[in-house]
Amino acid sequence: xxxxxxxxxxxxxxxxxxxxxxxxxxxxxxxxxxxxxxxxxxxxxxxxxxxxxxxxxxxxxxxxxxxxxxxxxxxxxxxxxxxxxxxxxxxxxxxxxxxxxxxxxxxxxxxx
Amino acid sequence: xxxxxxxxxxxxxxxxxxxxxxxxxxxxxxxxxxxxxxxxxxxxxxxxxxxxxxxxxxxxxxxxxxxxxxxxxxxxxxxxxxxxxxxxxxxxxxxxxxxxxxxxxxxxxxxxx
Numbered sequence: 001x002x003x004x005x006x007x008x009x010x011x012x013x014x015x016x017x018x019x020x021x022x023x024x025x026x027x028x029x030x031x032x033x034x035x036x037x038x039x040x041x042x043x044x045x046x047x048x049x050x051x052x053x054x055x056x057x058x059x060x061x062x063x064x065x066x067x068x069x070x071x072x073x074x075x076x077x078x079x080x081x082x083x084x085x086x087x088x089x090x091x092x093x094x095x096x097x098x099x100x101x102x103x104x105x106x107x108x109x110x111x112x
Numbered sequence: 113x114x115x116x117x118x119x120x121x122x123x124x125x126x127x128x129x130x131x132x133x134x135x136x137x138x139x140x141x142x143x144x145x146x147x148x149x150x151x152x153x154x155x156x157x158x159x160x161x162x163x164x165x166x167x168x169x170x171x172x173x174x175x176x177x178x179x180x181x182x183x184x185x186x187x188x189x190x191x192x193x194x195x196x197x198x199x200x201x202x203x204x205x206x207x208x209x210x211x212x213x214x215x216x217x218x219x220x221x222x223x224x225x
Contacts (some may be wrong), residue, residue: 034213043116043203044155045215092211100145100214102155 004088009107012082018075020106022088025069031092033064035073036102037084044087044102047073078110114138116217118204124223125194133189133220137206144187145207145214146179155203161187162210167210194224 005023012018024033034049048055050060050071055062061074087096087105117136125131137144146158161181172179176194181187188213191198201221205214 043205043219044214046213046215049213100155100157104154 004090004103006088006103006106008104009109011109011111012075012078014080014110014112015077018078018108018110019096020073020075020086020088020108021070022073023070024088027068027090028037028092031090033062033068033071034040034089034091034100035060035062036087036089036100037082038087038105039081039084047086076109080110080112082108083110084108116206118202118217118220120220121218122221122223124225127196127224128193130190130192131194131220131222133191133202133204134216135187135189135206135210136206137185137187137204138215138225139185141206141208141215142184143207143210143212143214144181146187147203147205149203149219150200158189158202160210191222194222194225196224198222199224219220 024055032049032051036044037047040043046061048057050062050064062070062071085105085107087102089100116138119134123131125145142163144161147155148158149155159172160168176192179187179189189202199222201219202221203216205216207214
């Protein structure tokens, strides 16, 4: 799986949009971008994933650049409960693709 | 609906004892994964089951670790002759099929004294 690079930490004011960047310059054509988060003392939580097109669900939006070498996870209105470590993962979706590799992620702190 | 559940939530054991950790995946999910997370560290893959296929054991750190999945549903991770370095949070995840997004349980915090 391709390596990803994320800033170690970010702050965001409550109610504002949180934009979390991820670089994956060596991504392959068949690799998807996944985002998970881990709130303190809980298991990781799936957020969103995409291949080429921008994606949106009830939790967040995922913006992938045209060259697919970077992406941004957007939490449109951050709340205190969004404070967590956010992991950007690039992986193939196919038979035999199993474990996820979680890097160090970005520790997002939402400030009141 | 019900998510992935794990039991016990906490386990304290003496060095040298055996422990069993249980995972109940989401109903209908065919793939099941075990990870562990040491304090302040990322997730370490341990083992993976997909349907009735032979499990991928490539992440198991030693032969003291084993896992089984009965009837394609519940899984048990067994650690024999526990060591202090086995202390960690053991996380189970399941997915609809291999390659799909994984949904994690709350984990079992294992402390070996």
